[in-house]
Amino acid sequence: MKAQDIMRRDLTSVEIDTPISEVIYLMEQxxxxxxxxxxxxxxxxxxxxxxxxxxxxxxGYLEMLHSASFxxxxxxxxxxxxxxxxxxxxxxxxREVISVHPEDEDLQIADTLIRHELKQLPVVDDAGHLxxxxxxxxxxxxxx
Amino acid sequence: xxxxxxxxxTLDKFYWVERLPRSLERVEEEILIRATKSxxxxxxxxxxxxxxxxxxxxxxxxxxFLAGHTGQIILRDLLSRGATANFVWIEGENRTxxxxxxxxxxxxxxxxxxxxxxxxxxxxxxFLRKYRRMLRRAEYVVLGGALxxxxxxxxxxxxxxLARQAGVRPVxxxxxxxxTAALAAGPYFIKPDVREVPQVAGLAARTEEEIIQAGKxxxxxxxxxxVISHHVTGDILITPEGVWDLEARxxxxxxxxxxxxxxxxxxxxxxxxxxxxxxLEAVKFGMAAAIASAEIEPKLCLAKPAIExxxxxxxxxxxxxx
Numbered sequence: 001m002k003a004q005d006i007m008r009r010d011l012t013s014v015e016i017d018t019p020i021s022e023v024i025y026l027m028e029q030x031x032x033x034x035x036x037x038x039x040x041x042x043x044x045x046x047x048x049x050x051x052x053x054x055x056x057x058x059x060g061y062l063e064m065l066h067s068a069s070f071x072x073x074x075x076x077x078x079x080x081x082x083x084x085x086x087x088x089x090x091x092x093x094x095r096e097v098i099s100v101h102p103e104d105e106d107l108q109i110a111d112t113l114i115r116h117e118l119k120q121l122p123v124v125d126d127a128g129h130l131x132x133x134x135x136x137x138x139x140x141x142x143x144x
Numbered sequence: 145x146x147x148x149x150x151x152x153x154t155l156d157k158f159y160w161v162e163r164l165p166r167s168l169e170r171v172e173e174e175i176l177i178r179a180t181k182s183x184x185x186x187x188x189x190x191x192x193x194x195x196x197x198x199x200x201x202x203x204x205x206x207x208x209f210l211a212g213h214t215g216q217i218i219l220r221d222l223l224s225r226g227a228t229a230n231f232v233w234i235e236g237e238n239r240t241x242x243x244x245x246x247x248x249x250x251x252x253x254x255x256x257x258x259x260x261x262x263x264x265x266x267x268x269x270x271f272l273r274k275y276r277r278m279l280r281r282a283e284y285v286v287l288g289g290a291l292x293x294x295x296x297x298x299x300x301x302x303x304x305x306l307a308r309q310a311g312v313r314p315v316x317x318x319x320x321x322x323x324t325a326a327l328a329a330g331p332y333f334i335k336p337d338v339r340e341v342p343q344v345a346g347l348a349a350r351t352e353e354e355i356i357q358a359g360k361x362x363x364x365x366x367x368x369x370x371v372i373s374h375h376v377t378g379d380i381l382i383t384p385e386g387v388w389d390l391e392a393r394x395x396x397x398x399x400x401x402x403x404x405x406x407x408x409x410x411x412x413x414x415x416x417x418x419x420x421x422x423x424l425e426a427v428k429f430g431m432a433a434a435i436a437s438a439e440i441e442p443k444l445c446l447a448k449p450a451i452e453x454x455x456x457x458x459x460x461x462x463x464x465x466x
Contacts, residue, residue, distance in 0.1 A: 009228035010219065011205070015273060022270070029233035031216065042277045129281075132228070 386465025
């Protein structure tokens, strides 16, 4: 089975200059936890996830402590999110995008998802245009 | 690739009943109607066209506005049919359009249509950015159906203009003020919806003569293909080359569900145009797709052999030119 047989042909995405407030709004409305980021030509240039946004909004030292339990309240997070709201997604997105091609085989897709601990993989054509997304559950469903 | 735009998508809900009450004026507090069968599917004119095209093997991307739980159901159904989706998510809930079909008179259904969610200006801006980008990959763009609250009819004109600027052939599958506005920008192909308002750009389109005159007016605006239904089993094709009457000799009693038949027509025409057929042959196939869809309970007939068989029922009568 190839990527094009498994992928969801859903192009829900944001553009590189989309403000973070709009990204959060779109994630909330669509129920998607991560979104592909496209340039003006529709070429995939990054991914932005809830995790990327939370990580950027929390203090940098938090990751070292592996816990947020010492935080007195979420006011700090809220303030930081308000600061981030008008900033473009390009400031916070993951630029090292791992993607697959529509012709790639299921074994390669499974390997990529597992090795990189990804929940979803964007599918791009030869020109780099987003043509679909494969979630872990899409692969599991097709293999069952 | 064929792009479709459905600004006000719907979840089409169908109920089949044995018999509807002849009158609602009863002394009882409620009227209970038990459905013998029900079905639901993603809908709205553009979405239906995309589903039809995807099932015919044509690459298609559906755009518009989705909202809420109903939006998720619409998206899931659309994706399951092989179409690509590129929607803008908005707050609220997409509409549900209910059709009640009584056994034996399915050609005369009872319909309840919701209004749909209001589209905020921020969402319109996002949509336009996506639309411009998708036009670069499209050959045709279908603008289909009713306008949601928050969007003026002139928006269709803007979408036609943007398509023309991008070298894409615009198809307008709508009626009323939206069609009138779009006509000013010269779409390539129109399928006016004359069910509620039998008019095309302010001109009456009730009788055959009126339909031909209205179609000729559209042609004078730059339209190259105009198809207008003048009754359930007949369409009139008006082009710069001539006028044709296409009639299907099918009794009304054979129709099981007319919802979506005109979308199958538009999808059928476009499918055959991209396959390289001439306009008359493409419209004949489109009409056969409409008839085949109307003869089955599901909204769209997606079986090519059944449509091709139906082509034998379509009689083409040249009225002028050609």
